[in-house]
Amino acid sequence: MINGKRIVVVLPAYNAEKTLEATVRELPETVDRCILVDDYSSDRTVEVAQRLGLPYFVHDRNYGYGRNQQTCYREALNVGADVVIMVHPDYQYTPLLVTAMASMVAYGVYDVVLGSRILGGTALRGGMPLYKYISNRFLTAFENIFLRIKLSEYHTGYRAFSREVLSTLPLAENSDDFVFDNQMLAQCAYFGFRIGEVSCPTKYFKEASSINFRRSVKYGLGVLSTSLEFALQKSGLARFRIFDAKGTRLLPGTATYYARGAANGSNG
Numbered sequence: 426m427i428n429g430k431r432i433v434v435v436l437p438a439y440n441a442e443k444t445l446e447a448t449v450r451e452l453p454e455t456v457d458r459c460i461l462v463d464d465y466s467s468d469r470t471v472e473v474a475q476r477l478g479l480p481y482f483v484h485d486r487n488y489g490y491g492r493n494q495q496t497c498y499r500e501a502l503n504v505g506a507d508v509v510i511m512v513h514p515d516y517q518y519t520p521l522l523v524t525a526m527a528s529m530v531a532y533g534v535y536d537v538v539l540g541s542r543i544l545g546g547t548a549l550r551g552g553m554p555l556y557k558y559i560s561n562r563f564l565t566a567f568e569n570i571f572l573r574i575k576l577s578e579y580h581t582g583y584r585a586f587s588r589e590v591l592s593t594l595p596l597a598e599n600s601d602d603f604v605f606d607n608q609m610l611a612q613c614a615y616f617g618f619r620i621g622e623v624s625c626p627t628k629y630f631k632e633a634s635s636i637n638f639r640r641s642v643k644y645g646l647g648v649l650s651t652s653l654e655f656a657l658q659k660s661g662l663a664r665f666r667i668f669d670a671k672g673t674r675l676l677p678g679t680a681t682y683y684a685r686g687a688a689n690g691s692n693g
Contacts, residue, residue, distance in 0.1 A: 427455055427524070430531040433506035434523060435497035436461040436479075436514040437490065442469040444516040449477055451520040452512070455527065460500050461514070462683070464493045470514075471686060481686045488682065491605025496683055498591045499675040507531065510585040517627055518583040526585040529621055536590050536618035537610075539576070540583030540625030552629030557641065564648050568607075571652035572614045573659075576622060579610050579648070583625055590618050595672025603636060604647030608667050611655045615668050 426432060434456050438445065445461075452459060461474045461481040465488075474481040482496055494511065501509045508530045510523050518540055526538045542548040543565075549558055565578050593616060599608045613620055636644065657663040666672050 426457060427508070427528050427531040430507035430527075431457045431505055432508050432510070432523075432527045432531070433457060433501045433504060434459045434510050434512050434520075435494075435501050436512055437464070437493040437497050438462060438466065438470050438474075438514045439464045439487070439490075439493070440466045440468045440470060441514040442466075442473050445470060445473045445514045446477060448512060448514045448516045448520055449479065453521070453524045455524045456510075458504055458506070460497065460504070462493050462496045462500070464488060464490070475686070482683045483686055484683045486682075489601035489605075490603050491599055492601040492682075494605055494609075495596055495599075495675060496680065498586075498596065499677065499680060502588065502591055502675065503677050507588050508585060509588070509591060511582065513582045517629065518581075518625055522583070522623060522625055523585075525623055526583075529623070530585050530587050534619075535621035536587045537613050537620045538585040539578070539581050539610075539620065539622045541577045541581055541622045542625055542627045543577040544622060545624035545626060547624075547626045551627045553627070554629075556638070560641065560645055564645060567649065568611075568652050571656045572611060574614050574620065576610075576620065579607055581625065582606065587618075591675065594674070595667060595669060596675050597673035598666040598669070600647070602647070603640065603644045604651065607644075607648045607651050611651050612667060615655060615658070616670075 438461050461479045463470050463483045465484045465486050508527045529535050529538045568579050569575050594612045599605045654665045658668045
């Protein structure tokens with residue numbers, strides 16, 4: 426716990442057997458519970474989770490990164506999380522920053538905290554492909570203009586959220602694909618949640634997950650679309666479900682597309 430707040434780490438996993446254990450081993454003792462959600466992996470991710478004693482949930486088919494996050498956040502809320510940190514189990518982001526990020530939320534400094542690869546200037550040195558770096562900078566500049574906030578990047582997968590954020594946003598209206606990440610931050614901006622950043626080193630290597638060029642283009646177009654939808658909604662020219670306060674939230678006991686697994690041990 427931090428400041429009396431229950432800290433839960435969620436691991437959205439897909440074919441993460443080679444990096445899952447290294448990720449979990451570096452999680453700090455401030456974490457009260459760790460939950461893994463497997464998006465129908467074809468490798469031994471579930472077996473590794475069992476060996477590590479992780480509570481885990483398995484999708485009945487491969488739904489996508491966005492749906493994986495929905496499951497992660499729903500189950501974190503179900504176990505009473507006050508602060509939820511998403512850590513990718515591919516070991517691309519260091520788990521050692523969990524305490525720092527969670528503290529900023531637990532003490533009420535921010536509602537959302539992002540681990541930025543850009544702030545420290547280490548993205549390219551960490552192996553980020555040049556085309557991804559350039560597109561990251563372009564898309565971030567575009568979003569800062571349309572979302573009327575200023576962040577160093579919107580595309581990190583390292584994020585901490587307060588319980589209020591996850592309970593308020595209509596997250597079930599979002600895409601099942603990678604653009605979920607961007608839609609979620611646009612929703613945070615739209616509903617007035619405070620967003621902070623910390624500098625986060627990252628590393629790209631063979632086992633680290635990374636979307637290919639075609640899917641990167643699809644993601645980029647989705648980012649542009651989300652930013653325009655935000656601006657149109659703010660100006661009153663159109664309405665979109667992802668920005669509707671009455672949109673579908675992550676309600677407990679409403680999902681039937683995944684099941685809880687039995688871990689060999691306990692965690693939290």
